Amino acid sequence: MRKVNFAQTLALRVDRLAFLRASLHIVFAWLLACVVLITLLWVRVHARLDMEHEALREHSYREATSFSKTYARQLARSLEQINQITLTLKYYWQDTHGTLKLEKQLQQGLYPSFNPLHVSIVDADGMLVTSTLDISSKSISDRDYFQLHKNNPASGLIISKPVVGIRLEKVVTLFSRRLDKPDGAFAGAIIVAAETAYLASFNDEFALRKSDFFSVMDKDGTSFASQIGKNNNTLRTVFSTLPEFPASEGVLRMPAEKFVDGQPRVIAWQKLDNYPFISVVGLSEQEILASYQATKKLYYRLGIAGTVFFILFAGIGVYLCARLAWRKQREEEVKNTYHLAIDGAREGFYMLRTMYGRQHEIEDFFIEDCNGRGAALVGSSKEELIGSRLLQNYSGTFAQQVLSIFRKAMETGFHEDVFRVSPDSQICAKWIHRRLVRSGTGLAMTLRDISEAKEQEQLLSDLANMDALTSLPNRYWLMNFLPLAIQRVKDNGSQLALLFVDLDDFKVVNDTMGHLAGDLLLQAAALRLKSLIRASDHVVRLGGDEFTVVLEQINTTEDASHISQLIISAMSEPFALTDGHVHQVHASIGISMFPRDGEDAGMLLQHADQAMYAAKKNGKGRYRFYEAQLA
Numbered sequence: 018m019r020k021v022n023f024a025q026t027l028a029l030r031v032d033r034l035a036f037l038r039a040s041l042h043i044v045f046a047w048l049l050a051c052v053v054l055i056t057l058l059w060v061r062v063h064a065r066l067d068m069e070h071e072a073l074r075e076h077s078y079r080e081a082t083s084f085s086k087t088y089a090r091q092l093a094r095s096l097e098q099i100n101q102i103t104l105t106l107k108y109y110w111q112d113t114h115g116t117l118k119l120e121k122q123l124q125q126g127l128y129p130s131f132n133p134l135h136v137s138i139v140d141a142d143g144m145l146v147t148s149t150l151d152i153s154s155k156s157i158s159d160r161d162y163f164q165l166h167k168n169n170p171a172s173g174l175i176i177s178k179p180v181v182g183i184r185l186e187k188v189v190t191l192f193s194r195r196l197d198k199p200d201g202a203f204a205g206a207i208i209v210a211a212e213t214a215y216l217a218s219f220n221d222e223f224a225l226r227k228s229d230f231f232s233v234m235d236k237d238g239t240s241f242a243s244q245i246g247k248n249n250n251t252l253r254t255v256f257s258t259l260p261e262f263p264a265s266e267g268v269l270r271m272p273a274e275k276f277v278d279g280q281p282r283v284i285a286w287q288k289l290d291n292y293p294f295i296s297v298v299g300l301s302e303q304e305i306l307a308s309y310q311a312t313k314k315l316y317y318r319l320g321i322a323g324t325v326f327f328i329l330f331a332g333i334g335v336y337l338c339a340r341l342a343w344r345k346q347r348e349e350e351v352k353n354t355y356h357l358a359i360d361g362a363r364e365g366f367y368m369l370r371t372m373y374g375r376q377h378e379i380e381d382f383f384i385e386d387c388n389g390r391g392a393a394l395v396g397s398s399k400e401e402l403i404g405s406r407l408l409q410n411y412s413g414t415f416a417q418q419v420l421s422i423f424r425k426a427m428e429t430g431f432h433e434d435v436f437r438v439s440p441d442s443q444i445c446a447k448w449i450h451r452r453l454v455r456s457g458t459g460l461a462m463t464l465r466d467i468s469e470a471k472e473q474e475q476l477l478s479d480l481a482n483m484d485a486l487t488s489l490p491n492r493y494w495l496m497n498f499l500p501l502a503i504q505r506v507k508d509n510g511s512q513l514a515l516l517f518v519d520l521d522d523f524k525v526v527n528d529t530m531g532h533l534a535g536d537l538l539l540q541a542a543a544l545r546l547k548s549l550i551r552a553s554d555h556v557v558r559l560g561g562d563e564f565t566v567v568l569e570q571i572n573t574t575e576d577a578s579h580i581s582q583l584i585i586s587a588m589s590e591p592f593a594l595t596d597g598h599v600h601q602v603h604a605s606i607g608i609s610m611f612p613r614d615g616e617d618a619g620m621l622l623q624h625a626d627q628a629m630y631a632a633k634k635n636g637k638g639r640y641r642f643y644e645a646q647l648a
Contacts, residue, residue: 192209546566
């Protein structure tokens with residue numbers, strides 16, 4: 018008995034030794050796969066880091082461009098305020114025949130105690146007449162801007178280079194306007210001295226990092242005010258050499274030697290339309306890339322962990338594959354397969370045999386059998402289809418896509434999908450349900466025409482989500498869409514605006530011209546609304562003459578105001594109705610902002626509705642933002 022057991026054990030060991038020798042290719046294959054995977058992993062890590070670096074650079078370009086435009090708009094408003102001050106004072110000075118006293122206005126509290134704008138009026142000899150500062154007897158008649166006003170009746174608003182103020186002893190920018198006597202003779206000038214802090218002020222939309230800056234310059238490169246970081250220090254310039262900005266706007270990277278602090282930056286600029294100034298924003302490249310360095314360390318750690326994992330995976334794979342090959346060494350591939358297709362069935366059935374190329378890759382499939390329905394689906398007969406190749410029924414890139422799916426089914430053993438039939442396909446249907454099952458060395462495939470069911474499904478979806486009159490999304494669609502849009506806005510850290518649009522005087526159209534004319538007007542209004550918004554925004558009809566506009570990914574309330582004004586202007590244009598009749602309506606708009614005015618869709622819609630009714634109370638063709646007191 019012991020001799021028999023010993024013989025069996027010896028024979029088993031000999032068989033396993035022979036098997037291991039014959040299976041060395043499995044070991045080498047797994048080791049090679051391990052090397053390839055590790056190589057691909059590190060290639061992917063470095064490619065991903067390159068993408069992160071490039072994405073960060075592009076983001077910094079967009080961010081700098083956005084900030085420069087925002088600063089330009091704010092600067093333009095500040096300059097317009099100064100211009101308005103000079104025009105207003107000129108009017109009152111001439112209206113009071115030169116008796117206006119700025120000191121009296123200052124005593125009455127018309128000027129705040131801390132004001133970076135200082136106003137003075139001088140006479141025709143350049144002597145100070147009245148001022149918000151202490152009176153000084155020193156004449157300014159030798160100043161260039163004074164002489165220019167004196168000799169040029171049409172000089173308008175003159176902006177001087179930064180100078181040290183005579184009385185302030187601070188660096189200021191002077192804005193001056195000529196005063197005229199009733200006979201048109203020169204009577205003096207109004208002078209507004211703006212401290213650098215006024216021009217360098219910027220709201221919290223610009224989150225300055227330690228080495229970021231913004232600056233206002235003129236077209237000659239002279240710096241009027243600059244600020245680095247959040248230290249409120251206004252510097253005359255941050256550039257070591259005067260930069261050139263040939264285009265009206267742009268963005269570029271400037272090297273370290275261009276700056277006084279020796280830091281490279283991404284620079285964006287925007288020239289003002291009505292004033293000789295350029296808003297310049299610089300983002301520190303070192304601070305931009307700080308997050309990239311942390312990402313780089315993380316990716317390297319993941320790469321090392323992945324390398325260890327693939328090494329362990331290769332070892333386990335060698336063991337499992339050898340064990341599986343040992344178990345299946347004497348097994349034969351199943352030669353017979355069950356017949357899936359029967360003639361007269363609703364599905365098309367096909368038996369496909371794999372065809373290999375010279376490199377042992379699958380290059381096509383041979384159709385061994387099919388049923389009548391299967392042949393009819395591809396516009397053929399059984400006699401013509403059986404014995405042909407699969408790819409004979411396809412062409413171009415579509416043929417390669419089909420082959421890729423069938424190869425994948427051979428690899429995994431199963432594939433099931435629903436797809437819309439390509440125009441390049443021979444299949445006589447619009448939608449097909451396909452099922453592939455590996456059987457031995459081939460595939461069993463079923464195709465089922467589900468076009469009618471798909472069309473019914475699409476019809477039901479359209480009926481549920483679309484307004485029948487205007488073909489716009491309806492309220493049901495909006496209440497399903499808004500939560501997703503709000504979540505996207507939360508993830509991006511931006512804002513969302515909900516515009517509740519009501520057509521004023523619409524009832525007059527229905528009462529005087531009939532409901533058909535009213536329907537035509539609603540359809541025309543829907544088309545106008547859609548033409549005014551971006552592709553990423555949406556117009557929804559709530560019912561009656563009420564519409565909602567959803568503005569995603571906006572930066573400020575000014576964006577919502579701008580769109581609202583466009584809608585109001587567009588709706589005020591007459592509508593051409595039946596029989597050549599035209600009718601004019603107006604639009605009243607209520608606006609709610611996320612997250613300021615509500616955290617969910619229902620609250621935003623309710624607040625926009627309340628704001629719309631408040632706008633209506635103030636007259637037709639207006640818009641209004643939601644405020645807490647409207648609740």
